[in-house]
Amino acid sequence: MLEVKRRGLRLARELRLRVEAVVLERRFMAARVRAEAMAARRSPQQRLTYERMSQWAREHPERRRAHRLVHSAIRSGKISRPIRCDGCGLDRRLEAHHGDYTKPLGVRWFCRSCHLRVHRCEEVLG
Numbered sequence: 001m002l003e004v005k006r007r008g009l010r011l012a013r014e015l016r017l018r019v020e021a022v023v024l025e026r027r028f029m030a031a032r033v034r035a036e037a038m039a040a041r042r043s044p045q046q047r048l049t050y051e052r053m054s055q056w057a058r059e060h061p062e063r064r065r066a067h068r069l070v071h072s073a074i075r076s077g078k079i080s081r082p083i084r085c086d087g088c089g090l091d092r093r094l095e096a097h098h099g100d101y102t103k104p105l106g107v108r109w110f111c112r113s114c115h116l117r118v119h120r121c122e123e124v125l126g
């Protein structure tokens, strides 16, 4: 009698584990389908940008880290994104420029065109 009950319990447990495995697998498949659908919805241009960005992130982990720190510092209010460009003084959308990636929060803020110019200058000056 006890033996039967034990076997019943074991079967019930196995069944539950199997059901959980199926549920997990379904959830996993659904997540994969969603990720694939999202990837397919990206335009070729977006896909290129996305691939380039992840390649960039792989090649420059210290820059990625610095950017992430800047964004979280902005979110937490530790630093604020100024309004005017450090280069031309115009009121534009600004990008953080790191002179030194080992000082992640030591950034200057430039508009796109000043930012590009700064990088060109740095390249020339080494």
Ligand SMILES: [Zn+2]
Pocket: 085, 086, 087, 088, 089, 090, 110, 111, 112, 113, 114, 115
């Ligand atoms: Zn500017």
Ligand SMILES: [Zn+2]
Pocket: 096, 097, 098, 115, 119
């Ligand atoms: Zn920069």
